[in-house]
Amino acid sequence: MYVGTEASSGGGAAWELEQRRLAATDEDQARGMFFQGALSVIANLGGEGAVARCKGVAGVWEINPFHLYSVSRYLRMVSTAARLLGPQLNGFDGVLHRMGSQATVDFLASLFGRELLAEAAGSPRLLLESLGDAYRMAVSYGERYPQWTGERSARFIMRRDFMPAAYHEGVLRGALEAVGARDVRVMGRQVALLESEYELSWR
Numbered sequence: 781m782y783v784g785t786e787a788s789s790g791g792g793a794a795w796e797l798e799q800r801r802l803a804a805t806d807e808d809q810a811r812g813m814f815f816q817g818a819l820s821v822i823a824n825l826g827g828e829g830a831v832a833r834c835k836g837v838a839g840v841w842e843i844n845p846f847h848l849y850s851v852s853r854y855l856r857m858v859s860t861a862a863r864l865l866g867p868q869l870n871g872f873d874g875v876l877h878r879m880g881s882q883a884t885v886d887f888l889a890s891l892f893g894r895e896l897l898a899e900a901a902g903s904p905r906l907l908l909e910s911l912g913d914a915y916r917m918a919v920s921y922g923e924r925y926p927q928w929t930g931e932r933s934a935r936f937i938m939r940r941d942f943m944p945a946a947y948h949e950g951v952l953r954g955a956l957e958a959v960g961a962r963d964v965r966v967m968g969r970q971v972a973l974l975e976s977e978y979e980l981s982w983r
Contacts, residue, residue: 793872794859799973800942801855808921808942809848816843817886818857818879825865834860845890848920851942858943873946880943880950888958892917897958904961904982908934911955926980933981945969945976956982 815838823831835841838857840849862875869875887893896914900907908926915924922941926934936952945968956964961982968978 794863796944796973797855797859797862800944801852801859803974804850804852804855804921804942806850808851808919810851810854810919811845812843812847812849813845813886813890814883814918815840815849815854815857816845817882818854818861819843820886821875821879821882822861822865825868826861830861830864833864845886851919851921855942858947873944876944876946877950880947881954882950883947884951884954884958887914887918888955900959902959904932904956904959907955907959908936908980911936922974929979930981932983933979936978936980938976938978940974941976942974945978948976948978952978952980956980 819831819834822834834857837860838853840853840857843849858876858879861879862872865875866872869878888897892914896907896910899910905928911926912924915922923939924937924941926936928934938948941948949966949968953964953966956966964980964982966978966980968976970976
């Protein structure tokens, strides 16, 4: 099993984000909406100075929400933001979780997200079944799918994904709550550098 220096925290250490960035190729891309969402979190917590610093580190100034950008740029932005904002949000993982939650809000507000919610029709099960396809509309890399462990529980598998578990805990919680799931529990663990699994339950 892969274990980072912050094994209990979902792999949020700065050095690990750098490892993930180095593993990315030019073909590994994410839509600009995720950059905008991250910058919204950064602006709310760190102000315009932090926004300018994160944009500069990422080398991205004008962002089109539907355009695909290198995920390595996104990882640079997130890593810088985590260092700047960590003290306010209980460290790297708190920042990553907040950004994952914001990513869900932004994706569900997009055309892709509205289609996903319409297909799910208020069903957490249908949402999780469709989530892999939704990811493929938002990013160019990776594989994601559920393994059912009960009527209201699942293990969600992510392969070759560049964001740490804490980030996707925020994503998955936000997605399930968006279709009316209550008492949502999400616990992620890193299996390898770019592989993670999430135990999900709700009512």
